[in-house]
Amino acid sequence: MKVANTAHVKSRYGDLYWDYAMTFGQFGESYLLVPVVKDNRVVLLMEAAREGNKVYFFERDDKRMIDFFHAVIFSNITDYREKTDSQNSTSSRSTPVFECSTRWITIGCTDKEPNCTPYTTSETICKWIPGTRPKTFDPIGMDDGGGGGGDDGYEYPDPPEIENPCERIIMNNTKVKDIINQLNAQKVKLTSSLSTDTNEKSFSFGKDSTGNYATTDIKTSTAGNSVPIVTSSSAMTIEGAAHTHTSELYTSFSPADFYFFHEANEANSNFEYYYVFGADGSAYALTITNPIDFINFSTNYPQQTYIDLSTKGWNPKSKVGIFFENVKDQFAKQNKSDDEAYEYATAMTASKFNMGITLSKQDSSGNFKPIFIKENTTYVNINGVPILITTYIQTPDCNLK
Incomplete structure (x- = not known):
């Protein structure tokens, strides 16, 4: 139909x-x-x-x-x-x-x-x-x-089999690299003044009637607010969006960005790719690796419960917020920079709570590589009492569910 x-x-x-x-x-x-x-x-x-x-x-x-x-x-x-x-x-x-x-x-x-x-x-x-x-x-x-x-x-083609998320992230990252290469001129325009910008900027992209990639005009947020994302256009079929994080923000996606991505996809099922460019020149992509979990994301983790609207971060009193801060703190103790600890905690949180999305980061060759974090648990005997200890390390091995 x-x-x-x-x-x-x-x-x-x-x-x-x-x-x-x-x-x-x-x-x-x-x-x-x-x-x-x-x-x-x-x-x-x-x-x-x-x-x-x-x-x-x-x-x-x-x-x-x-x-x-x-x-x-x-x-x-x-x-x-x-x-x-x-x-x-x-x-x-x-x-x-x-x-x-x-x-x-x-x-x-x-x-x-x-x-x-x-x-x-x-x-x-x-x-x-x-x-x-x-x-x-x-x-x-x-x-x-x-x-x-x-x-x-x-x-009526048979429904596709559920893809292996580890195979899907490889295809997704090939796609996000190809897209951003085709949109390089608009990306350069978006980030040309990022090191001194005080407000976020964004553009959306998709294919026009000829099958070629096109972009919307660049939008700029108002002071202290997130930049709006365009999800539909008469000139193209929107497939995703790119936005910036100023020097005052973490380079990777904010928890609020997770919800922007979900809302955009809910409004337009073709919206499957989301980029953020940090003020230090870094680039990240969020893609969907488990569509069913992603559909259930906002139901399982309603924004009004899990987001602190004043900071756009996780609610520090929620189970997700407590977990996120614990992981971030562990990576900080491993001598990771604040931005690195944040991106690793972001990747682990998305995986731990089955949010259906995977965080990838662009390397020096222009390739996007997924960020996988391994959770290790062990019991340590302290004064005769077994205490469960959980640690986190970055791993090259895919552990998507």
Whole structure:
């Protein structure tokens, strides 16, 4: 449905209410039934059935099921229960079948709603043989009523396998090096006065209609504030952004930058690359190495709990803030500079709390290298009492999860 003509769907059918779509037990991305609403009434159902690498869209004009979905969406019913029965029989649909299953669903009421009437319905789903299908639901607006190939199916590639994050960071870093090389002129302009700048600057980038990389204009923050990040543009498909940290700031990303990155990606799923340039000439990149963890990032670590808004750093009283400061302090005791201790603590914190992102730093050859930190734990006997000691060291070995 990413290429669906939404204006066509709305004018011809109505609004697709995705939040109320149901699978009716057909799991594995194989089946979905979506209510279609017009003038505050469920008027039709869109049936999506996956066969192999194609999806077929059908109109489902079933009064019983339409009434059921209308009750779910527009009544004060607040609960539903379901059970599934397997059977071998024929379906009321015209399609030949050889396997059917029936799911009975009862939606009911709470004790505080004495006037609410429970509603029970059943849904029988049967695997059909291509050739004798129901009326096609046309999401694209094709003149022939739909279709995406010789058998009227729309291409639907298999979901990609979850990538190994250690392999993904290698590809990501090759990409961020290539991108920043193509944007070198804008990077030079962005950082030309960085050693004396007092405010952060940024630009966003992406591919234009010709497939070439383009950038937005450079933006400058106001005193004491983070620089805004552009996430969408009519001139290009935004893929990421670059910004600066002045001499008063750490060279690496701030914890607030983690949330800027997440919010940008949430607003635009193509936003996958984020750079920061330090006043000492250093360059870092944040990329996504575990998409699922990254999606859950702000839910697991809500900004209002974990960020100190006055400093843009981790809340020192939160578990993340306490951990971060402990790691930073350990690296400082290893004679690392303040910026080095900060970047190592940043990398370890992102890994420790499964934030789905990995910090990389550009070396003298222009390559971006991921920063991996190893956590070692051991027990030390002190006056007969075993004490757990945790230490941290930089390692060249990938330990991404």
